[in-house]
Amino acid sequence: MASEQSSRRSADMELGRFLHARRTQTSPDQVGLTVGTGLRRTPGLRREELATLAGISIDYYVRLERGKETRPSPSVLDALARALHLDEAEHQHLRELAARAARYAPEPPPPPSRTVRPHLKLILETMRPNPAYVISRSMDLLAWNPGGLALYAGLADWPTTQRNLARYLFLHPTARTVFPDWEYQVRGCVARLRAVAGTDPDAPDLTSLVGELLLKSPDFAKLWERYDVVGRKKTQKTFHHPQVGILTLSSQSMHLEETPGQRLSVYTAEPGTPDHDAMLLLDMTVPQPTGHPDTWTEQHRRTQS
Numbered sequence: 259m260a261s262e263q264s265s266r267r268s269a270d271m272e273l274g275r276f277l278h279a280r281r282t283q284t285s286p287d288q289v290g291l292t293v294g295t296g297l298r299r300t301p302g303l304r305r306e307e308l309a310t311l312a313g314i315s316i317d318y319y320v321r322l323e324r325g326k327e328t329r330p331s332p333s334v335l336d337a338l339a340r341a342l343h344l345d346e347a348e349h350q351h352l353r354e355l356a357a358r359a360a361r362y363a364p365e366p367p368p369p370p371s372r373t374v375r376p377h378l379k380l381i382l383e384t385m386r387p388n389p390a391y392v393i394s395r396s397m398d399l400l401a402w403n404p405g406g407l408a409l410y411a412g413l414a415d416w417p418t419t420q421r422n423l424a425r426y427l428f429l430h431p432t433a434r435t436v437f438p439d440w441e442y443q444v445r446g447c448v449a450r451l452r453a454v455a456g457t458d459p460d461a462p463d464l465t466s467l468v469g470e471l472l473l474k475s476p477d478f479a480k481l482w483e484r485y486d487v488v489g490r491k492k493t494q495k496t497f498h499h500p501q502v503g504i505l506t507l508s509s510q511s512m513h514l515e516e517t518p519g520q521r522l523s524v525y526t527a528e529p530g531t532p533d534h535d536a537m538l539l540l541d542m543t544v545p546q547p548t549g550h551p552d553t554w555t556e557q558h559r560r561t562q563s
Contacts, residue, residue, distance in 0.1 A: 271325040272459050273355040278323050279485030280342045281308050288343060311341035328359040347453075347488045354457045371518050374401040378514065378522070382406065387541035388526050389507070395454050395519030396463045397423040397447070405541040409525065411436050411500050422467060424451060428475040436497055445481060446491065453487040454519075495525070501543055505536035 282302035286292070289303070289311060303311075309319040314334060321327035330338075335356055339349040374392050382390050382403040389405030399413070399421040407414050412432040413421055424447050427433050427440070434440045455464045471478040496506045507525040514520045527533035 272456055273328070273352075273359045274323040274325045276352065276355055276456060276485055276487075277338065279483070280344065280348070281305070281323075283484065284308075284342050289341065308338070308341055312337040314338075325359075328356075330356055345488060351453060351456060351487045358457055372398065372400055374520070375517070378517075381522075385524060387538050388524055389537065389540065390522065390524045392514070393423060393521050393523065394463065395521075396451065396467050397425075398463075399423060400520065403541075404543070405525075405537065406523075408501070408540050408543045409497060409499075411497075423447065424467065424471065428471055428478045432500070436499065438496055438498055442492075444477065445486065448478065448481040448484075449486040449488055452482065452485055456485075456487060499536070499540065502536040502539045505533045505540070507533060507537065 282300070284302050286303060286307070289307075291303075291307060305319055305323065306316045309316040312319070312334070314337065318327060322330060332353075335352055336349075338344075339352055344352065372394060378392055379401050382392070382401055386403050387405060389403065389409045391402035391406035392400045394400055399407075399418075410423070410426055410430075410433075412430055413426050416426075416430075427437070427444050427447055437443050451464065451468065455461070455468060458464065468482070472482060493508055494506055495509050496504065498504055505527070507527050509523065509525050511521050511523045514522055525537070527537050
């Protein structure tokens with residue numbers, strides 16, 4: 259019972275946290291308000307300004323932000339979304355938070371399994387020399403082919419249970435060198451984790467990772483506080499790789515059907531280009547295990563652990 263009450267309280271507060279974050283990051287200029295010459299102590303919009311823009315009372319809005327009001331109507335949510343200039347993904351996230359706070363949403367599912375189906379491991383092998391890997395919803399690296407692991411320089415040095423792309427970006431000493439657009443990459447990474455944690459804030463697979471990064475990385479803590487849930491996506495990524503040099507690859511990420519939130523990411527380059535040559539070289543940087551491709555991931559884990 260205590261656990262259930264704690265979970266409900268988290269859901270109530272998550273809606274308020276999201277509204278607070280979006281309010282403090284929305285400037286009066288963005289919504290057409292004229293700002294006087296006096297000192298503004300509050301970053302972004304004041305509560306009363308947002309309430310006026312949304313057409314609701316200041317008292318009602320304060321209760322929403324403090325988690326004391328948990329059943330805003332769809333029209334109130336739409337009005338707040340318009341006032342804050344939320345895009346469609348952010349608007350949908352607001353609806354999902356409100357649904358969970360009002361207990362309209364179903365109870366969160368148990369933590370997803372880390373098991374990757376054997377046929378997915380075969381798919382990764384057939385994609386070579388294109389780097390490819392499977393990650394969980396919390397960005398744990400679950401399976402990979404040689405290039406997929408080697409792409410993140412130094413990641414293979416970590417134990418398999420620690421191989422997480424968010425952890426790599428914020429805590430690995432090589433990450434800022436590998437990614438020339440590191441700040442762009444980490445913003446998208448945090449937005450993805452925030453979107454998942456917003457609707458399932460007590461999930462163990464997320465809370466342990468987020469707690470670690472909040473403790474160890476001030477950069478992560480600052481971005482986490484922003485509560486962005488939409489990451490801008492590029493179709494290409496550039497890597498400054500210490501073994502194969504600079505390579506720019508097209509990337510594609512997709513949800514895997516009938517899996518617990520797992521995603522497949524694949525990188526490609528035009529044949530005959532220097533980027534493709536570098537990709538071929540990258541595929542050969544990881545020692546190749548023997549045996550059937552179906553057992554590749556497990557064999558590689560044993561050699562790297």
